[in-house]
Amino acid sequence: MIVTFTANPSLDRTIELADELARGGVQRAFATHEQPGGKGVNVSRALIASGLDTLAILPGVSADPMLVALRAEQIPAASLAIAGRVRSNITLTEPDGTTTKINEPGPTLDESDELALIDLVVSRATDAQWVVLAGSLPPGLPDDFYARVVRAIRESGAGPEGITPRIAVDSSGAPLKALIDSGVGVDLIKPNAEELAELTGQGDGDSLEADVDAAYAAAAGLVERGCASVLATLGSKGAVLVTAEGGWFATMPPIVPVSTVGAGDSSLAGYLVADLTGGTPEQRVAQAVAHGSAAASLPGSTMPSTAQTRPDTALVHQLAPISADR
Numbered sequence: 001m002i003v004t005f006t007a008n009p010s011l012d013r014t015i016e017l018a019d020e021l022a023r024g025g026v027q028r029a030f031a032t033h034e035q036p037g038g039k040g041v042n043v044s045r046a047l048i049a050s051g052l053d054t055l056a057i058l059p060g061v062s063a064d065p066m067l068v069a070l071r072a073e074q075i076p077a078a079s080l081a082i083a084g085r086v087r088s089n090i091t092l093t094e095p096d097g098t099t100t101k102i103n104e105p106g107p108t109l110d111e112s113d114e115l116a117l118i119d120l121v122v123s124r125a126t127d128a129q130w131v132v133l134a135g136s137l138p139p140g141l142p143d144d145f146y147a148r149v150v151r152a153i154r155e156s157g158a159g160p161e162g163i164t165p166r167i168a169v170d171s172s173g174a175p176l177k178a179l180i181d182s183g184v185g186v187d188l189i190k191p192n193a194e195e196l197a198e199l200t201g202q203g204d205g206d207s208l209e210a211d212v213d214a215a216y217a218a219a220a221g222l223v224e225r226g227c228a229s230v231l232a233t234l235g236s237k238g239a240v241l242v243t244a245e246g247g248w249f250a251t252m253p254p255i256v257p258v259s260t261v262g263a264g265d266s267s268l269a270g271y272l273v274a275d276l277t278g279g280t281p282e283q284r285v286a287q288a289v290a291h292g293s294a295a296a297s298l299p300g301s302t303m304p305s306t307a308q309t310r311p312d313t314a315l316v317h318q319l320a321p322i323s324a325d326r
Contacts, residue, residue, distance in 0.1 A: 001053045002272060003128040003165070005121050006040030007145065008106040008138040009058040010089040012141045014261060014300035031298030036069040037089065039134030039170050044075055046269030046291065046303035052276065057121055059138075060086045060110065078124055080116050082107060086301045087138075096258030099295070106138035106314075114141055118149055122156045128165040129186075130272055134265070135171060143174040144229050147182035154184070170268055173198070185226035188267045192233045209234045216240050216247045216319050231271055231288060233264050238277075239292070240270075240319070241285040249318035250285040252293040259299055266295035266303055273306060286314035 005284035018030040036045075044056040056077045062069050066086035070077045083109025092100040101293065109117075125131050131153060133146050140146075150167055157164065166187035169179060172195040179186070180199065194205030194217065202208070202218040209215070212234075219230040219242040232240045238251035270291025275283040290311040 001055065001127045001160075002044075002047055002130045002132065002276075003055050003121070003124055004044045004132040004134060004151070005038035005057045006038035006135050007059070007117070007133075007141060008136045009036070009038035009041055009060065009066055010039075010087045010088065010103070010106075011035075011069060012037035012089050012261070012301050014091040014093060014259060016259075016299065017092060021092055021098070021100060032297065033302070034069070034283060035301050036066055036073065037119075037262070037301050038076065039265050040132055040299060041070070042265035042303060043132050043170075043272075044268045046156050046295075047272065048075060048268050049068055049303050049305040050269070050273050051306070052273065055124055057117075059087075059107070059117060059123060061067070065098060068232060072089060078120060080113065080120055082109060082113055091259070091288075091301075092259050093197050094263070095261045097260060099260045101261070103136075104255065106136075109138050109140040114145065114148075118152050122152050122154070125153055125165050126155070126225050127160050129160065129276065130168060131165045132168045132268070133169065133270075133283075134169070135169055135174070137171075137175050143180040144182060146175050146179045147184050150179070150184045150186060155314070168268065168272070170265070172243075180222065180225055180227070183226060188229045188271070189222065189227050190230060190231045190233065190264065190271075193235065193263055196232050209237045212240060212249050212319070214236075216242060216249070220247065230269065230287070231269050233288070233292060235260075236296075237279060237283055239267060240288050241281055241288070243281065245281070248281050248285050248316055249319055250282075250289045250316040252289045252325065255293055255297050257296045257300070259298070260296050262301040262303060263292045263295040267292035270309065270311075274311075282318075283311070283317045286311040286316050
């Protein structure tokens with residue numbers, strides 16, 4: 001069982017344009033898709049597509065369109081009733097795969113919501129092998145919220161047969177920095193290149209995507225700071241997996257992208273799929289890029305099944321140890 005927690009979920013509406021986006025103009029949509037979203041929800045959707053047991057935890061009342069959409073897609077969920085409605089996000093995709101996202105801030109939560117959400121996650125982590133904390137935080141939650149959730153899970157002793165579940169975090173900005181600075185340590189973080197650069201102060205998103213060694217060095221620094229594993233997704237360039245044992249770089253054959261929405265979430269799901277089947281580091285990073293590539297070739301935020309992925313076509317090689325003078 002993998003439990004995902006999305007603090008700021010969204011009902012995602014993707015609009016496919018027939019031509020390049022023209023600011024200030026009027027355009028007709030080629031197609032539209034509406035799906036329940038948010039990073040953790042997307043991971044759960046991908047896990048279900050691959051036949052794994054999962055539970056999506058999120059704030060929202062039962063009648064909220066987001067929760068209605070989850071039930072319609074038969075995604076197991078546990079929710080906390082809140083005063084506001086779940087946000088709606090809009091994504092515009094162009095024929096060449098260029099993606100423009102407009103994200104609402106989300107409902108404002110208070111301290112009672114914060115404590116209740118932590119209690120809900122801890123109570124549902126009892127049977128979890130992994131707990132995934134994913135996405136941005138809504139207004140009202142403190143920057144160190146994810147660090148507080150991690151501590152609560154560890155202190156509760158939750159997990160099957162008394163074994164604390166492993167914890168993966170996919171966030172950005174202040175919440176991710178606060179987690180790293182807290183020193184609580186997690187089993188996996190999944191930044192993209194831009195988030196990795198922001199978190200470490202090394203380069204920028206474009207430079208890390210273009211320089212695998214630089215991305216490796218940046219991710220290795222996070223391992224030294226207490227992250228057991230770092231899966232850094234580098235867009236179409238592939239992904240780097242770094243642990244205390246070393247680093248691995250994986251790429252996929254080029255594709256024609258349809259929508260990159262949720263591709264990073266799909267990569268995280270692919271990693272977890274391979275991990276739960278006992279995959280080696282090479283197999284985990286190969287499945288991660290295979291899932292990400294498959295998601296980018298599908299419309300909207302559609303998540304692929306394992307059967308739709310081709311990890312056998314991934315090129316994976318182990319990276320040389322980082323020299324002391326780098």
